[in-house]
Structure formats: C-alpha cells, structure tokens
Amino acid sequence: MEVKVTRASKTGTRPKDEDLGFGTVFTDHMFVMDYKEGQGWCDARIEPYGTFSVSPAAMVLHYGQAVFEGLKAYKTESGKVQLFRARDNFARMNRSAKGLCIPGIDVDFVMDALKKLVKIEKDWIPETMGTSLYIRPFMFATDPYLGVRAAHTYRFFIILSPVGSYYAQGLQPVKIWVCEDHVRAVRGGVGEFKTPGNYAASLLAGEKAKEEGYNQVLWLDGIELKYIEEVGAMNIFFVINDELVTPVLNGSILPGITRYSVIDLAKKWGMKVSERKISIDEVLAAHDNGTLKEVFGSGTAAVVSPVGEIRYKDRVINIGDGNPGETCMKFYNALTAIQYGQAEDTEGWIEFVE
Template sequence: MKVSFTSTQTPKTKPEDSQLSFGTQFTDHMFLMDYNREKGWHDSRIVPYGNFSLPPSTTVLHYGQAIFEGLKAYRCPDDTIQLFRARDNFNRFNRSAKRMCIPEIDTDTVLEHLKDLIRTDREWVPSSRGTSLYIRPAIIATDPYLGIRASHTYRFFIILSPVGAYYPEGFNPVKIWVTSDYVRAVPGGVGEAKTAGNYAASLYASEEAQREGYTQVLWLDGKEHRYVEEVGSMNIFFVINNTIVTPALNGSILSGITRDTVIQMAKKQGIAVSEKRISMNEICDAHEKGWLSEAFGSGTAAVISPVGTIRYEDRVLTIQKGTAGPVASMLFDEITAIQYGEKKDPFQWTEKI
C-alpha cells in the first residue's frame, strides 16, 4: 500500500531533552488510514499533525469502540533509531481489534508505515538517557450513527510524542493503593483488550488514590475482590523468597509486552518466575514473615517502576525500606540497555529504522 505524504508548513520548535515530560508534546506529522467495507483499509497517508473533524453522532463518541497501543523508539549511541518489540505490540493491537469487533490491520504493512513516519520526524527522537519517542497507534469507529452495533467505518492513526519519565518519581519507588470497592475488569469482559473504556473505568479510583497521596491503584479481581490483578498503567510483580511472582493472565489482565520482557529477562538471569493467582492476604502474610523483599510494576511508559509502599485496607506495607530493590534495578538496567542499543539483543526484540 503506497503512502502519500504532505509536509507541514508550520514546523514546531522541538523541546530540549531536559524539558520533556510525558505525553504533552507531539511531532510535526502523523499517519492516517481509513476503513470501509468496500475498500478495506485504504488511503494511507502521512500528514501534518492536526485535529480530526468528526460529526457529533460519530460512533466512538457514544459507544467507545476504540483501541490503542503504546510502544517506543530509542536513539542509540551511534545515532541510529530502533524500535522495541513493535511487532509484538501490533500483534496485540490486532487481538484487541478482534475483541472490539474492529477490522484487523496487516502488521508488516503498518510497521513499514510507522518506520516511514519516524523517518519523517527523525529529529524529534530525543537522545538523552531516560528519554524516548513514544508511539501511539489507535483505531476509532467513525460511523455517524446512533445505534448500538459495530461501526462499518474506522480511522487508524499513529501519533508520536517525545517523552521523559512517566512518573515524576522517575525510577524511585512509587506508592500504590489497593482498592476493594471498585473493579477495572471482570472475567468475560474486555480487561485483556487495550480499549479506551478500560481506562475510563479506572479514573474514579485513581483520583481517590491520589487524594490519599498514592501514585496508582492496584486492582483486585472483579468477582471476589481478593486476588491481585494489575496496577492502573502497569503489570505487577512481587519478589517472594527469591522468586518473582506475578498474577497469571486470566482474561481480565492486560497481556503486557513489558511483562513478558521481564519474565524472559528474569529467566535468562537465572531467577525463578511464578505466574499464579495470588491474593492480597498472601502478600500481607509474606510481608509480615519477611519473605516479601521487593515489588515493582512493568509497562511501556515506565519500563520498570519499583513499589515502595502498598496500602491495603488498614495496613500499610513498606517494602525494601521504601527503596528500589536489586531485582528491579537489575531488570531495569538490562532492559533499557537493550532498548538504547548499549547491549546486544539476544532476544531479537529490537528493530532498526
């Protein structure tokens, strides 16, 4: 599929690396592609970053039929740029599409379009350690129709954002708050899809956690409100008796790309990993007995985020004396060294642009 190109006539001023936050600034161009039943996916184009014009009746605005992904590109020491696990992200994107009744994309074709877009805005890829180019592919339903059915038309787009650290704490431990009152997802629902409504459902509890001085919410299962599932923007891991323990994927937990990265890297480093159902009472018991040595989250945005404090009901668990532990630190160092091209990639996770 050929890609048409329209260059911006009003290029923006690129921010200094030291001024980057997360998700607030966007590059000069974006990629668009449309779908209808007659043509399939068509009209691939790179155009200046700008607004969409949508009727108030557009399906996505009323029924939330939308999916997205998050991945990154990194500038390496030799000034080349590489993607990290992009193919895995687009494969998961298609799994989300299938669950949300959205037509799938061709991974190979879209990956080439993404590379074209990054080449176009190459100068926007920051170079300082800790910075990267965040990539947001998304699909929204575009039928102008007020009826509950899958849309017949869609818009696929990719926007790019140069970013710094996701959390203000950086790699320093965050505080998480366990909610027993609200749930993010339930078995048989769309918890394992990266769809917009999942994140809207998480906002109320997140606001409550932040009012209490906590960075993120740790969600429990939607049926018994006992078993650990995931954090708002991360999968969660615990180090108990020298074993990394993480909740098993069960249909209501997002299958994180970084989660899989952590598991593969830990096993390569000779660390035991257990994917299983684990309750908060088990976590509290392990903490009380001195078996819980670390907790950390994983996700594209933060890569690895140590957890220093967990509040569950009337209990406050302080982990690793509120500091980053050796396992989280090692995983962060090893994964980011591959992402930035500082170490060889034995897993074939990276792809040069």
C-alpha cells in the same frame, strides 16, 4: 497500498531533553488511514499533525468502539534509531481489535508506515538516557449512526510524542493503594484488551488514590475482590523468597509487552518464575514473615517502577529501604541497555529505522 506523504509547511521545535514531560508535546506529522466496509483499509497517508473532524453521531463517541497501543523509539549513542518489540504491540492491537469487533491491520504494512513516519520525525527523538519517542497508534469507529452494532467505517492514526520519565520523581519507589470499592474489569469482558473504556473505568478510583497520597491503584479481581490483577498503568511483580511472582493472565488483565520481556529475561537468568493467582492476603503475610523482598511494576511508559508502599484497608506496608530493589534495577538496567543499543539484543526485540 502506498503511503502518500504531505509535509508540514511549518515545523515545531523539540523541547530540551531536561524539560520533557510525558504525552504533552507532539511532532509535526502523523500517519492516518481509513477503513470502509467492502474496501478494507485505504487512503494511507502521512500528513501534518493537527485536529480532525468527526460527526457528533460518530459511533465511537456513543459506544466506545476503539483500541490503542503504546510503544517507543529510542536513539542510540551512535545516532541509530530503533524500535522495541513494535511488532508485538501491533499483534496485541489486532487481538484488542478482534475483541472490539474492529477490523485488524496488516502488521508488516503498518510497521513500514511507522518506520517512514519515525524517519521523517527523527529530529524529534530525544537523545538523553531515560528519554524516548513515545508512539501512540489508535483506531476507532467513525460511522454516524446511533444504533448498537459494529461500525462499518474506522480511522487509524499513529501520533508521536517526545517524552521524559513517566513519573516525575523518576525511578523512585511509588506508593500504591489497593482498591476494594471498585473493579476495573471482569473475566469475559474487555479487561484484556487495550481499549479506552478500561482506563475510564479506572479514573474514579485513581482520583481517590491521589487524594490519599498514592500514585496508582492496585486492582483486585472483580469476583472475589481477593486476587491481585494489575496496577493502573502497569503489570505487577512480587519477589517472594527467591521466586518472581506475577498474576496469571486470566482474561481481565492486560498482557503487557514489558511483562513478557521481564518474564523472558528472568527465565533466561535462571530465576524461578511463577505466573499464578496471588491474593492480597498472601502478599501481606509475606511481608509479615519477611519473605516479601521486592514489589515492582512493568510497562512501556515506565519500563519498570519499584513499589515502596502498599495500602490495603487500614494497613500500610513498606517494602525495601526507600530505594529501588536489586531485582528491579537488574531488569531496568537490562531492558534499557537493549532499548538504547548499549547491550546486544539476543532476543530479537529490536528493529532499526533505516
């Protein structure tokens, strides 16, 4: 299958790097392809970015059959454009698709299509440290049918957005609120898949957290409301004594690509790493006895994000001195150095857009 290219007749202008927010500005072109039962994925094309139409009866609007990903392209000081762990993102997308009964994609083909799209849009890639080109692949059911079954037709998109920092305050410690009234996902459901419904399920608690002055929700398990799972947009890590602890993947936690990267680097550096069940009570006890050294989150959007305050019920604990911790900064500096081409990629995480 070849990728047909139709260039936009009118092109936009990338905002200045210092004016970039997150996810509000989009480039001139997008990649699209369709799936038809009996034919497979077909009609691959790069075309001008714009609105599209679907039937009001499209199954995605009624039954939520959709998955998506998030990854980034970076421009190095020498002007090279590189992708960070893009194949891992598309492999995870296929796992999510399988969980939602959506046909998988050919990772090699989609990687080539992505590189072609990014090359066309290379002028949209910001150049300042901390900025990047955010890449959003997504696919969804398009059948006009009001019946509960897996769809027979789908559409796949890749859209691009030049972005600055995910958090307006930059790399400053965030405040997280432990939710005890709502759960995001349970084992055996779709919590481990990157599907829109998981994020819709987090919105009510997220709004309550913001009303209380907190940036994100820290979710507990959906059975006992005891064990920590993840933050709304990040996986979570704790430094307790000399041990790096993160919740074990249990079927209701998204297997983050940056999470894997942090764990891989930590093991390479000789750190003690534990993927295990960790309760909120253990975290509070570690704070009380002085062994809780740092807390930080990891994710594509923010890379790593230090946590400075946790609220659980009527307790508020503060971590650190109001600045990012040493361990958090070590991971941030190592990951961004690889992403921006300032350090050697010894892990095979980088692919260049030629």
